[in-house]
Amino acid sequence: MQKTGTLKLETRGDREIVMTRVFDAPRKLVWDALTKPELLKRWFFGPPGWSLIVCEVALHVGATYRYVWRGPDGTEMGMGGVCREFVPPERAVCTEKFDNPWYPGEALVTTTLVEQAGKTTLTLSVLYQSREAREAVLKTPMEQGVAMGYDRLAELLASPSAQATGKEAGAS
Amino acid sequence: MSPHRLDSTFAALADPTRRAILARLASGQASVTELARPFAMTQPAISKHLRVLERAGLISRRRDAQRRPCRLEAKPLAQATEWLERYRQFWEGNFQRLDALLDELKTGERNARKKKRRRAKR
Numbered sequence: 276m277q278k279t280g281t282l283k284l285e286t287r288g289d290r291e292i293v294m295t296r297v298f299d300a301p302r303k304l305v306w307d308a309l310t311k312p313e314l315l316k317r318w319f320f321g322p323p324g325w326s327l328i329v330c331e332v333a334l335h336v337g338a339t340y341r342y343v344w345r346g347p348d349g350t351e352m353g354m355g356g357v358c359r360e361f362v363p364p365e366r367a368v369c370t371e372k373f374d375n376p377w378y379p380g381e382a383l384v385t386t387t388l389v390e391q392a393g394k395t396t397l398t399l400s401v402l403y404q405s406r407e408a409r410e411a412v413l414k415t416p417m418e419q420g421v422a423m424g425y426d427r428l429a430e431l432l433a434s435p436s437a438q439a440t441g442k443e444a445g446a447s
Numbered sequence: 448m449s450p451h452r453l454d455s456t457f458a459a460l461a462d463p464t465r466r467a468i469l470a471r472l473a474s475g476q477a478s479v480t481e482l483a484r485p486f487a488m489t490q491p492a493i494s495k496h497l498r499v500l501e502r503a504g505l506i507s508r509r510r511d512a513q514r515r516p517c518r519l520e521a522k523p524l525a526q527a528t529e530w531l532e533r534y535r536q537f538w539e540g541n542f543q544r545l546d547a548l549l550d551e552l553k554t555g556e557r558n559a560r561k562k563k564r565r566r567a568k569r
Contacts, residue, residue: 300549318544
């Protein structure tokens with residue numbers, strides 16, 4: 276089982292980005308933190324100095340949600356979508372489209388929560404409409420990009436999934 | 448970096464064996480035999496993985512030497528992982544705050560339960 280607090284981020288297939296993170300809390304609490312605006316505003320605001328100024332959540336299938344963030348220089352970034360599946364406290368599927376999109380089409384975001392021994396694993400999958408869309412996301416300019424040294428690289432690659440599995444996997 | 452190159456980089460990184468090979472090469476160059484050792488895998492199977500990594504520009508092999516040692520090409524990997532790293536940092540910041548919030552919620556629930564029990568006792 277993945278350790279609490281370790282964020283795993285990977286690409287899956289050619290249209291998807293998947294993120295997993297374990298929280299030391301029961302699923303019900305994590306679900307609340309993901310769906311209650313007063314709680315979302317306390318953590319879901321990005322880099323320091325930003326805030327979540329609009330937080331309308333979708334709590335049933337067909338409902339729309341909308342988030343707007345504001346940065347320290349007044350820049351605003353908005354996004355929203357429609358809820359396609361809503362199964363508290365374990366699963367939600369929503370479309371995602373940014374006001375100023377940098378990728379074509381919309382993405383489909385699936386959030387799942389699995390509880391085991393009082394800990395909750397959050398899996399967040401973002402499925403883009405095309406491989407070109409995901410590529411556009413992956414190519415987003417990184418103005419704060421830091422050149423990585425070999426040490427940092429090794430650390431990044433030495434995640435549990437990067438260990439030798441002992442299985443004979445085909446080189447596809 | 449061309450879109451095609453970036454695409455093949457991510458395809459190459461999608462496999463756990465290939466990520467493990469890159470992790471090994473991050474600490475210095477190695478021959479195919481040396482790379483095959485920690486895996487329960489035949490040399491041809493490892494060579495197949497190496498060809499995928501080579502095509503993606505993630506490793507290079509010296510043509511002249513007998514051993515043909517493989518070495519890590521850091522630049523394409525850095526370009527490919529840069530985005531993921533930034534994205535990870537963005538979310539990690541959020542999630543650390545969520546950790547703190549969940550701790551607070553847990554304490555709140557525990558205290559509420561205690562109060563209830565105390566009231567029930569009276």
